[in-house]
Amino acid sequence: MLHTGSIAAFLEPGASALRGLLSRSQADEITFDPNIRPALLDSREQMVPRFEEFAALSTVVKMSDEDAAWLYPGREIAAVIDHVLSLGPRVAAITLGADGTELATAEARVRVDGVEVDPVDTIGAGDTFMASLISFVAERGSDGLDAADLERAGAAATQAAAITVSRAGADLPWGYELSTPSRD
Numbered sequence: 001m002l003h004t005g006s007i008a009a010f011l012e013p014g015a016s017a018l019r020g021l022l023s024r025s026q027a028d029e030i031t032f033d034p035n036i037r038p039a040l041l042d043s044r045e046q047m048v049p050r051f052e053e054f055a056a057l058s059t060v061v062k063m064s065d066e067d068a069a070w071l072y073p074g075r076e077i078a079a080v081i082d083h084v085l086s087l088g089p090r091v092a093a094i095t096l097g098a099d100g101t102e103l104a105t106a107e108a109r110v111r112v113d114g115v116e117v118d119p120v121d122t123i124g125a126g127d128t129f130m131a132s133l134i135s136f137v138a139e140r141g142s143d144g145l146d147a148a149d150l151e152r153a154g155a156a157a158t159q160a161a162a163i164t165v166s167r168a169g170a171d172l173p174w175g176y177e178l179s180t181p182s183r184d
Contacts, residue, residue: 001031001134001138002025003032003033003134004018004030004031005032007035007040009054010047011040015050019053022054022057028141029138031059031137032054033061033127034054034063035064035067035126036064044070044071048072051071055084055088056087056089059089059142060091060133060134060142061084061091061093063093063094065094068080077102078109081102081104082104085104085105090105090106090142091104091105092104095129096114097122097125100112100113100114101154105145108146108147108149109147110147112151112155115158122165123169124165124171125164125165127170128160128173131172132156132160132161132178135156136153156179159178163177
């Protein structure tokens with residue numbers, strides 16, 4: 001498994017080196033979270049092709065609704081997911097903050113509701129979601145996921161992110177704080 005994202009995928013000279021690494025990788029799973037930071041990046045017109053190159057090399061792509069809006073302004077979440085899947089990943093997920101997340105494969109799509117918490121700090125929520133999703137993929141793989149699999153992965157990741165936002169700082173939950181959804 002190989003994971004990448006954020007400014008490493010967008011800023012040179014690292015972006016080209018990283019893209020080369022991914023294209024040569026024999027990893028069974030490549031996960032990508034663009035974690036867009038507009039203030040650090042060049043124009044959208046230059047960054048969208050870079051995002052799409054990395055998405056095409058990935059098996060799983062996770063974005064926030066803010067990432068999706070910056071990359072594809074005016075497109076509905078479902079349309080962005082469809083577009084990302086058309087690039088080649090097996091799984092696309094877009095987090096929607098307190099409103100939950102949408103996860104999809106070419107064959108299945110689910111919407112997972114958010115978990116109600118008293119938010120203290122949103123720093124680390126996306127990273128927590130991604131870490132949980134990576135954990136699921138490391139155990140199960142991303143190939144052949146059905147709606148029930150997506151629901152389990154999304155529910156676990158959403159719950160983990162909710163724990164993170166309920167406390168100050170990027171304080172991700174420990175394993176003992178998480179309920180493990182049963183697998184079939």
